[in-house]
Amino acid sequence: MSPQVPTLHYFRFPGRALAARVALFNALGTEGWKDERHSLPRFKKDQQQQLHQDSERLNDGEKGNFVTSNLPQLNLPCGLKVTQSHAIARYAGKLDGQGANAPFHVRGLYPQIAKDALLVDEAVAIVDQILLLTPKDDDKETRLRKRELYRQTGFLRKGLEILEGRISDSGGPFLLGEQLTVADLYVRSPLCDVFETGQFEGVAAEYLHEFPCVQRCGAAVLDHPLVQAYKKAYKT
Ligand SMILES: N[C@@H](CCC(=O)N[C@@H](CS)C(=O)NCC(=O)O)C(=O)O
Incomplete structure (x- = not known):
């Protein structure tokens, strides 16, 4: 079952996810989204295994947890799994006004003009x-x-x-x-x-x-x- 809040998957460093993380925190506070942090070496190993399994069971319709072998990935409660850090950061930056309980609400993280x-x-x-x-x-x-x-x-x-x-x-x-x-x-x-x-x-x-x-x-x-x-x- 999908979690009830958006879940951002990335590694244990800021890298390509800082913008998305800060924007999600800005809009949704700490409770309105999940910050799922992975170990990079373990993620790489899992992806290799997944690749191996996929080639063994071609066409059986099963899919791994991740759309690509790269992170970040944002999973939305509706089941949508979205890749590309910039798209995720812009989306999170547009969530202005939705996080009434967010501790610091900065408007315009992604500008409207x-x-x-x-x-x-x-x-x-x-x-x-x-x-x-x-x-x-x-x-x-x-x-x-x-x-x-x-x-x-x-x-x-x-x-x-x-x-x-x-x-x-x-x-x-x-x-x-x-x-x-x-x-x-x-x-x-x-x-x-x-x-x-x-x-x-x-x-x-x-x-x-x-x-x-x-x-x-x-x-x-x-x-x-x-x-x-x-x-x-x-x-x-
Ligand atoms: N264009 C993608 C690139 C994502 C990307 O390259 N992610 C790197 C970490 S910054 C990754 O997942 N590397 C996994 C690996 O090296 O196996 C984005 O901006 O999200």
Whole structure:
């Protein structure tokens, strides 16, 4: 039986789920949704097993718990299972006004004004594209060489330059000025996190210093009262 509240499945780190988690917390408090956190290694193992079982019983109509072998996934009480972190974050950001009991109700996490929404969508897509296009060759030497190009002239620089310009134009600290949106949560995590935690192999954390508005936006997200309340309730 499906739970009576939306359930977000993701791992035990912020990654691609911070925006959705904060937006769900904003709209629904801690009781109105379930934050299901999985161990990444165990999830990978389970997915491998599932793949094996699926190939053994082709066409028998059975389906695993997850639509793809990636998370996040949002399961709604109606039975719908939805993939793609940005779609989930935007949906959660639109739940404005539905969480009367939510401790911090910030309106406009996903803006209603079309031009603002356009800028939010662009920023989220840029963060996603930066991660997707990052060279991941098995051979370390090749990978690092390509990452160096990616850093110097590739989409890593281009994407960060666009974000830097947008935040600068709005006056900051956020993409839309004073208004926090799901785009800023994406700038925080995964974008700033991957640099600041040293996870961006081949690119030093200091690289982000070249984009001070982006860096300031990532820091301002952590200071925002909604994010502080979220962290108090969920830690990560
Ligand atoms: N486009 C997808 C990408 C999801 C994705 O890549 N998820 C990663 C974690 S951030 C994952 O599930 N990895 C599982 C694995 O590495 O086996 C989204 O934005 O939701």
